[in-house]
Amino acid sequence: MERKYVLALDVGTTTVRCYVLDNSTTVIGKACQEIEHLYPQIGQDEIEPEELWTKSVSVLRDSIKAAGVNPHQIACIGISAQRSSFITWHRETGEPFHNFITWRDLRADGLVQQWNKSLTMKSIRMGALCLYTISRNKRYLAGSVLKLMNAQVTLRLVWVLKNVEALQKAAKCHQAMFGTIDTWLLYRLTGGKFHVTDVSSASATGFYDPFVMEWCDWVLRLFCIPSDMLPEVWDTACDFGCITTDIVEAAIPIRSLVADQAASLFGSCCFEEGDVKVTMGTGTFLNVNTGYKPQASVAGLYPQIGWRVVDEIVFIMEGASHDTGSLINWAQQIGLFSEPTDSADMANSVQNSNGLCFIPAFNGIQVPINNFQAAAGFIGIKPTTSRQHMVRAILESIVFRVVQLYQALLREVKNHYTCIKVDGGVSRNDFVDQLLADLTGLKVERPKSSEMTALGAAFLAGLYEGVWQSKDELRMLRQVDRVFEPRANVCEEYDSILTLWSQALHRFLDWYDT
Template sequence: MEEKYILSLDIGTTTIRSFIYNSRTDIVGKAVDQVILHYPKSGFVEIDPDELWTSVVGVVKTCLQNAKLTAGQITAMGISTQRSTFITWSQSTGKPFHRFITWKDIRADDLVRQWNDSYIWKLLKLGAYVLFFVSRSKRFCAGSVLKFTNNQTTLRLYWALLNIPELKSALQKNDALFGTLDTWLLYKMTGSKIHMTDVSSASATGFFDPFTMQWSSSIMNLFNIPENILPKVVDTAGEHFTSTAKDIWGHEIPIRSVIADQTASMWGSCCFNVGDVKLTMGTGTFFNINTGSEPHASVSGLYPVVGWRLGDELIYSAEGANNDTASIIKWAQSLGLFDNPQDTAEIAMSVPDTDDVFFIPAFSGLGPPYNDCTAASGFVGMKPSTSKSHLVRAVLESLAFRTAQLYDCVRAETSYTFNTIRLDGGVSNNDFVVQLVADLTGLRVERPVQVEMSSLGCAHIVGLYLGIFSSKDELKSLRKVSTVFTPRPQVKKAYEVTIARWEDAVKRMRGWYLGNKSSQSKNSVHDSSNSITPQNSFKVTSLKKNGRSK
């Protein structure tokens, strides 16, 4: 029987990866390139669409060459992308009005604060609470505690609508289109034929209602987002994605799935059952639990997102996120704390503790349970005896502490019984962090042979849709686990005091930039240098980063 080949294209915040899998999910070809991030102003994190497109075309071409295959031999392809990164462009010419504004961009930070503190938003949340009290509807429960954040698309798009003249002019002429990264890729790959996004990417924008499965009319009306610029929301897999244009790679390649990266990694980890948990430790940390056919209504900040929709199968996920993980390690490397990230586990274990030094990983604020975008990063408790090894251990411990907090939120808000965490992402290769996660959560942690689960997830969903794989059970049988980390109860007990002191250090860093904002407003001057990049500033008490990469 002729071999089937599935091509996966995974576009993260820092890397573009392309893999070609056979029908046994063996990798027969791969290629990697870097995403070029631009920082034109403090707080701005952008991707140039022309540079990205050149890299995408080149990565797939190289992947085909490495596999010794042609585009015509590819059965189908799947695409996974970072979420909430968006662009707008002309419907008539296809020309973008600006670069991609990424999910790490904080240009709308003032708008986020203003809207969260506004009487309008507080009244809307109060109304949602009253409706929840009367109806007990989960939708209104979620609305009663909803907060705007920088990593949602909503207020960054609102900023663009207010501040980009070309976009405002195009809106008046009905000549503007909006899309997250997946939408734009489909538009480019199909020769401008389609304008659509899948349910998983739409649900991460902040203005798609996962309870009604429609663009939220209330949010669009509140921020004057025209519905006619938005893409059609479609199932996660299907023929509606059509095929790539022939002139890109020499032959049309059928596109059979487009999916958000965190959902794709759930597929790669085979989290198909209600209560299954995967933990991605990449640029950020994303803790996702399969909640089945019901969206999760959170009170601590877990975000209800759509996992996937395949015909009648609609699966939701509750997500807790800490936006800075690998980006923290990269920053620490830039400070000279170590030469190679692969050495950090050994460095951390070279000392018995952190010398009572604590690190707060909050370059992009703090997610659940704090949900505080005004928090600052910083080392607390440094002294003359503190060495680089202590600082490295403090950084790694903080990543495990934040992960344990996300798990505590999930455990408090759900009634599932958890036994295992399925791990992926580059930081999952760090034995010190992963073992500490197992210790603090009390769960078995499984690290796969291949830690890039988003690409594999694309292959899984495409292959299942096409019948290359017969069932989800077959996909589970193909799953390859490399290392299992089992919890050590005595370690968790030993860390109780340390974690309590770390949480006290976190309290000291919360609201840090709220004070700075107040000082600026008193002087009637907005100083954008408040977002300090790690390349040019290092303070013992506080650090803030404008958001580097995912």
């Protein structure tokens, strides 16, 4: 078989990585750099654009060098990126008006609360409920409980349009451009030729309607967002032009743009309706392939587009818990363990958490509670509490949140689920994976590589370019590290622990309103 190479650039929340894969999916070269976040004020989270650009170019070059291949030998590149982190820039000069405002940024929280309590939103919900009563269309039922969220772009973009004077002036003159990280990277990589995003990233913004596959005009009008600043929305895999030759000395074709969680779902080979994956990275994201029709949710699960390639479109439903890897990093920083790899053994060294509960809410509690004023913390500390108990309580809380997401999924997306495919850094933790299997009653399948996001971007690009011929070929190439089977009686043993944890959780809700 002729050896072919694919590049995968993955811009996550905390790192930017690049991999060179051959057509057997073996990684033959890689590079990684950490992304520095800026916190100009409490609740604000930014990334300096030139710093991100410099590191993106650096990992592209370093990964190719590490692979020892000529850039001209690389068939194509796929790009995956964190969703809902955005920037705006001037149409003529290309100069940004501000730093990237990340999906974890809370500067618009006041606007979020104000709008959610507003007469306008109450009217929208009431109107949607009336339409549901008449039509029984679940899309309107979901609208009847509609709430704006900080993680969506909408109100953070409204905030910058109101507070950045240079952007205001440019928008009035039709000289402003908006883009999430994928859009901006494509714009820079192609020398400004393309102002484009894909359907998966667009559907996560909050103002793209996955039910009609268009930017939502009434949302743009309601929030005074100029439509001419938005990028075109293309397929997930198509011809996005080529990288300019000054970057890696070759015009490498760009063949996929994809949102990180959709990429992870594709990289996990979740191609069939009902396939489920859980990514445990900075946050946890549970995604299910819902087939060729979008699903509506009343619990806060979010309908999105997984990918659109030529005549195939796949929708997904998502539930998120925003604190996972961030908890592990915090626990390490305060000295609960030296290395994250130590945490599983520490948790297993004690029979239980000794009545200690941890609430993982640095960024509030998402689905199905949806309380963004919740606080994080321990409750139930005793004189006999040890570091091991604290570590176990933290790891348990990560799993408990996934179980909540899964239970919400069971209520809203009826299917027969047998397996959860996991990926992300925290998925390397045996204690977490085993407990997840025990409490869901499903097999938990962990791949040899935890970098499913990059693999998904590579798969999409490589399929389009002809490096791989079919999804069946990709399934054959998937390598599984371990399958965790549910253990007998563990779920029953955790009934009282989960009840106690649920009681603790409700004590931490609305903390920041008091």
